[in-house]
Every structure is written in C-alpha cells, then in structure tokens.
Amino acid sequence: MQVGTEQKKPYKRMNIKKVIVTVCVIFVLIPCLIALGMTVWDDKKYYLVSLGVMILSVLPLLIRFEKSGQKAREVALLSVMTALCVASRAAFYMIPQFKPTAAIIIISGVFFGAEAGFTVGACTALVSNFFFGQGPWTPWQMFAFGVVGFLAGVLFSKKGDKNPVLLLCIFGGISVMFIYGIIMDTASLLLMSSHPTLEGLFTVYATGLPFNAAHAVSTVIFLLLLSKPFLKKLCRIRNKFGIAEHVGEQ
Amino acid sequence: MERRDKFSSLHPLTQMLCFSYVLIMSMFVMHPVMLFISLASACIYALYLSGTKKMLSLLFAMIPVIILTVAVNMLFNHRGESILFYLSGKPVTREAMYFGFTSSLMLIAVLMWFSCYNAVMTSEKQMYLFGKLLPSFSLMLTMTLRLVPDFIRKINEISNAQKGFGAEKGSSKLKNGMSILSTAVTCALEGAVIRADSMKSRGYGCERRTQYTRFVFKSEDKTVSALLLLFGAVCAYSVIKGAVYCEFYPTFSVNGTSALSITGIFAFILFCNIPMTLNFSEDIKWQVIKSRI
Known part of the structure; x- marks a missing residue:
C-alpha cells in the first residue's frame, strides 16, 4: 500500500487544451440558445431555455x-464509484441534506481526472433519480x-492522492455550498416562477442557505x-x- | 386484477415521442386550458398506472407546491394592472396571482407526467433509446444500476460474516460500520477490474453493443406514432400561429375561441389521451372476448 502513495504519475491528467475547447463549446453554444430564447420566444420561456442550457x-x-x-x-471502476454514490445517497435518505454523494464525486474527480x-x-444524478x-x-x-x-479534477488531479485532506475539505465545502447549492436554488426558482426577479432570487438563496450549509458540512465531514x-x-x-501504466501513457 | 398497460408494450420510441411532446408542450404553452387538459390526462393515466391511493397521495403532495408557486409570484411579481392590495409598499396584483396559478398548474402537470414516465419508461427502455448516442456512458449506467443492489447485498454478507466470527464485539458501532464499508468498497473495486477483464476477453469493444430485450417496431407502433405526429402537428401549428395564447400582463386575457384554437386544443386532448384510449380499447376487446367464452 505504501507504493501507491509514492507514485507521482496521476491516474489520468486532463490536457489544458481540452479544457479550453470544452469551455469554448459551452460558452458559444449556450449564449446562442439564450439569444434564441430572448429573440424568438420573447424572453418568456425561462425554464425551457435553461433546461436546454443544462x-x-x-x-x-x-x-x-x-x-x-x-x-x-x-468504465467499470467509474461505475463502481457511481454505484457507491447512489447507494450512499439511498443509505442516508432519512436525514435530509446529510449525504456523502458529493464527497465521493469529488474523490472520483481527484483520482480519475476532470x-x-x-x-x-x-x-x-441520473441513476439515483431512477x-x-x-x-x-x-x-x-x-x-x-x-x-x-x-472542478475537483481540474484542481486536484495533478497531484492525485497526494493532495492534503484539508484542501479537499475546503474545496468540498465551498463547491457544494456555492456551486451545487446555487445551481439547484436557481433551478427551483425558475421552476416556480417564469418571471424571476433579482429580489426573488435572493429570497430563494436565503431560504436555501441552511439546507446548503448542512449539505456542505456533511460533505466536509465525509471528505475528512x-x-x-x-x-x-x-x-x-x-x-x-x-492500470496506471496503460492509462497514463495515452 | 392486475391491470396491463397496453401503451407500455409499445416500442420505446413511440412512448418517448408521446412523453417528450407532452412535457415540452406543457412547459412551453402557458395557457390554463391546455395545462388543465394536460394535468387531467396525466392524472387519469397515473390513476390507471399506479392506482387511486398512490395517485391521490401524489396529488396531495402537490398542494404545498401550488401555495409556494402562487405566493412566490404574488410577492415578487409586481406587474399587472388590477392591484389587489399593497404589501409593505409593493403592489400585489391579480395578474400575478393568475400567473402563479397557471405556473403551478404547469408544474403539477409536468410532475404528474413524469410519474407516468417513471412507470412506463423503464431504465432498460431509456438505455435502448440513448445507448447508441453515448455507448460508454450508457454502459456505465447499466453497470451502476446492477452494482447498487449488488453492493447492498455484499454489505449484508460482510456484516453477517463479521458477526459470525465475533468481530463486532468490543469495537464501536461507527468503527465497525466503517470497516464493513471499507471491505465492501475494496471488493467492489477489485470486482470491477476483474469484470472488465472478463468483458474484454469476451469481445467487449469489438462490435456495437446489443440489447437484452429486442424491441420491434410493429405495425401498431406505426399507427400510434402516425396518430401522435398528426395530432401533435395540428396542435403545434395552432400554437405557433398564435391561436392558443394567453396574455398575463398587463391584463389577463385568454385567447381560445377561434376555429383554429379550438382545433388545436381538441388535437391536444386527443394527443394526451392516446395512451388511455389504447388501454380502454384493449379492455373492451378483452371484455368482448370473455363474453364469447
């Protein structure tokens, strides 16, 4: 087991170029769709447009x-990680917002790449909703x-398993609180009102805050x-x- | 008597056509009449699929959704002409209330259709539809769906084995749970690598992936799909032409009395009820056959 921590090569590293291309696709296609929504549908179909964006x-x-x-x-290893996420979400189903799902996803990103x-x-998300x-x-x-x-992959996969746990915990807390939380809160606002206002957005974020905080804390605990x-x-x-040899060489 | 859903036995493509059209239409057209039709048809179908008790409990669970949606719209939407009252200096309008009701109708209709979707579209059918687009991802999905129950079974096995040799005594519950989990994870990871090797040696990746169940596009699928496309096109035409349209701001007005809009709404009624019509005609056929015996 000690050998593993000495190995420097990450399991799979993301090429910076690839990241840029992916980001470009996202930043070109999505504004197009939003523009379509604004011009053709007169900016009224927020939810449908945002669903398309997703x-x-x-x-x-x-x-x-x-x-x-x-x-x-x-693929087999990744599906094991996914199964763990789904099973863990099911295991802690009784306690709201207390689930290790995000923690296991972050660990997969760190080890397997972005x-x-x-x-x-x-x-x-897809399988647990089955x-x-x-x-x-x-x-x-x-x-x-x-x-x-x-993001876990982009930030940490270079160092793989040699990342300090504390750093992972900080990332986990922040990402769950601000990325996952804000995306899901925005989704619920768009679902509820088709004329979202800034005021409504802040109210939804404020009411979602304790839930997101609980989710973030549970993620930090599970990451620890x-x-x-x-x-x-x-x-x-x-x-x-x-596996490192045959994947790392690619 | 166990009810058999005729619509579920059709080709997944036909089913997907029906569900995706109804869902997009319900999300796209903010028209109270259309949404009411959509909701009513979804409720009838859900009643047939999952029984009265489940359908009603689902419907009751939607009440907070209605209240929340109406409240959010009334509090944060100040558009509209007829002001009901002022709340801390901000106007609360009747139009916003109507809008809130309509959007809650939309939300419930969509959720109801999704409950039917979950009953009809099994994971296998969804895999059949999307598997060609994303083969590795759908393989991952299949493996995950199989691994989840497998993993839970494994945990029970390990726990029983540990009980058997008395490892539980002396250590705390949390520590014991962690050690069981750790063992199960190691087993699952090693199992995955071994399974992957076995897959490879049996020719994984050489050919296109095939399905366990064979879905054949039969003549009845053709008929149903043609009907769906016909009604869908008529309804979409009247929506695009602006015949089925509802104005909320500044004043509330429903547009739905011209011949085109009535045709469109009627086509939507027919579209939404195709699954139930199939089931009823099947039931009637069965009754006729039974009465002959």
Whole structure:
C-alpha cells in the first residue's frame, strides 16, 4: 500500500487544451440558445431555455468522455464509484441534506481526472433519480454534480492522492455550498416562477442557505472521513492491476 | 386484477415521442386550458398506472407546491394592472396571482407526467433509446444500476460474516460500520477490474453493443406514432400561429375561441389521451372476448 502513495504519475491528467475547447463549446453554444430564447420566444420561456442550457452543457462533456477512448476497466471502476454514490445517497435518505454523494464525486474527480469526475457526477444524478424519481430537476442535478466533479479534477488531479485532506475539505465545502447549492436554488426558482426577479432570487438563496450549509458540512465531514482511505484503496487497485501504466501513457 | 398497460408494450420510441411532446408542450404553452387538459390526462393515466391511493397521495403532495408557486409570484411579481392590495409598499396584483396559478398548474402537470414516465419508461427502455448516442456512458449506467443492489447485498454478507466470527464485539458501532464499508468498497473495486477483464476477453469493444430485450417496431407502433405526429402537428401549428395564447400582463386575457384554437386544443386532448384510449380499447376487446367464452 505504501507504493501507491509514492507514485507521482496521476491516474489520468486532463490536457489544458481540452479544457479550453470544452469551455469554448459551452460558452458559444449556450449564449446562442439564450439569444434564441430572448429573440424568438420573447424572453418568456425561462425554464425551457435553461433546461436546454443544462442539457447542452452536460452533452459535450459526456461526448468528450466517449471520445477519450475509455478502456473497459476504467468504465467499470467509474461505475463502481457511481454505484457507491447512489447507494450512499439511498443509505442516508432519512436525514435530509446529510449525504456523502458529493464527497465521493469529488474523490472520483481527484483520482480519475476532470472528465471522469464530471461523468461520475452526472451519472450519479441520473441513476439515483431512477430510484428517487426523474423530474425536470434531473438535468440540473446532473450538471451541478458534474461541475463539482469536473472542478475537483481540474484542481486536484495533478497531484492525485497526494493532495492534503484539508484542501479537499475546503474545496468540498465551498463547491457544494456555492456551486451545487446555487445551481439547484436557481433551478427551483425558475421552476416556480417564469418571471424571476433579482429580489426573488435572493429570497430563494436565503431560504436555501441552511439546507446548503448542512449539505456542505456533511460533505466536509465525509471528505475528512473518506478521502484518505478511499484514495489509498484506489491507489492500491491501480498498482495491483497496473492500470496506471496503460492509462497514463495515452 | 392486475391491470396491463397496453401503451407500455409499445416500442420505446413511440412512448418517448408521446412523453417528450407532452412535457415540452406543457412547459412551453402557458395557457390554463391546455395545462388543465394536460394535468387531467396525466392524472387519469397515473390513476390507471399506479392506482387511486398512490395517485391521490401524489396529488396531495402537490398542494404545498401550488401555495409556494402562487405566493412566490404574488410577492415578487409586481406587474399587472388590477392591484389587489399593497404589501409593505409593493403592489400585489391579480395578474400575478393568475400567473402563479397557471405556473403551478404547469408544474403539477409536468410532475404528474413524469410519474407516468417513471412507470412506463423503464431504465432498460431509456438505455435502448440513448445507448447508441453515448455507448460508454450508457454502459456505465447499466453497470451502476446492477452494482447498487449488488453492493447492498455484499454489505449484508460482510456484516453477517463479521458477526459470525465475533468481530463486532468490543469495537464501536461507527468503527465497525466503517470497516464493513471499507471491505465492501475494496471488493467492489477489485470486482470491477476483474469484470472488465472478463468483458474484454469476451469481445467487449469489438462490435456495437446489443440489447437484452429486442424491441420491434410493429405495425401498431406505426399507427400510434402516425396518430401522435398528426395530432401533435395540428396542435403545434395552432400554437405557433398564435391561436392558443394567453396574455398575463398587463391584463389577463385568454385567447381560445377561434376555429383554429379550438382545433388545436381538441388535437391536444386527443394527443394526451392516446395512451388511455389504447388501454380502454384493449379492455373492451378483452371484455368482448370473455363474453364469447
């Protein structure tokens, strides 16, 4: 197990160029859709346009995941991580907002890289809604969890398992509180009123604050508990089956 | 008697066509009559699919949604001409209230249709539809869906094994739980690599992925799809032409008396009730056959 922590090579590193291309796609396609919504539909179909924006931002990243030539082993490992997220969300179903889902998504992003982190996040939202019920919130959740995983990958996958736990915890708390929380709160406002105002937005954020804070705290707790042993386990698997060599060379 | 849903036995493409059209239409057209039709049809179908008790409990769970939506719209929307009263200096208008009711109608209709969607579109059917677009992702989905119950079973197994040799004694519940979880995670990760290798040696990635269930596009699928497309096109035409339109601000006015708008609304009624019509005609057929015996 000690060998794993000594290895410097990350499991999979995201090319900076790739990140730029992905971001460009997001920043060109989405404004187009918003412009369409503003001109053709007279800026009245907020929810439909935003739903389209969510689907547009999830799709290119998933297609990138397809194109990156995943080996069967990697897909299998990622689906285990996703299954863990879903099972853990189901396990803590009774306590609202207390769930290790985001923590496991962040760990996947750190170890497997940004694209894989996004895919695990999006897949978790989709699959857990097979159990909890699909709805108009599914694309939003896919996007929100995906972004959390993606950012974890961008920021931390370079150092992989050698990242200090404290840094991961800080990132986890902030990303869940401000990225996941704000995306989901905006979604619920858009769902409820088709004429959203700034005032309404702030009220929704204010009412969502305690829930988001609870979610963030639970994520930090689970990251504290899980990140070290989890990364260690993943490293062990990597070394045992020699996955690092065949993925790292690509 | 177990009710059989005829619509569920059709091709997934036909079902997806119906659900996606109804959902987009409900989200797109803010028209009280259209939304009421959509909601009523969704409720009837949900009643058929999941029974009275479940449907009613779902409907009652929507009451806070209505209150919240109306309240949010009345408090934060100050547009409209007829002012009901002032709340801390801000006008609360009747138009905003109407708008709130209409959007809550939309929300409930969408949620109701999604409850039908969840009953009809099994994960397998969704995988069949989207699997070709994103093969790795849908493989991940399939594996995850299979792994979740597998993982829970494994945890029980490990827990029983640990009980068997007395490992639970002496250690705290949390510590014990963590050790069970840790073992289960290691098992799952190793299992995944082994499964992937086995998949590879059986030819994964050589050919296009096939489905477990074969979905055949039969003649009845063609008929139903043609009907759906016809009604959908008529309804969409009248919506695009502006015949089915509802103005909320500055004053509330519903536009729906011209011949085109009535045709459009009628087409929407027919569209929304195609699943139920199929079920009823199937039930009648069955009654006729039974009475002959």
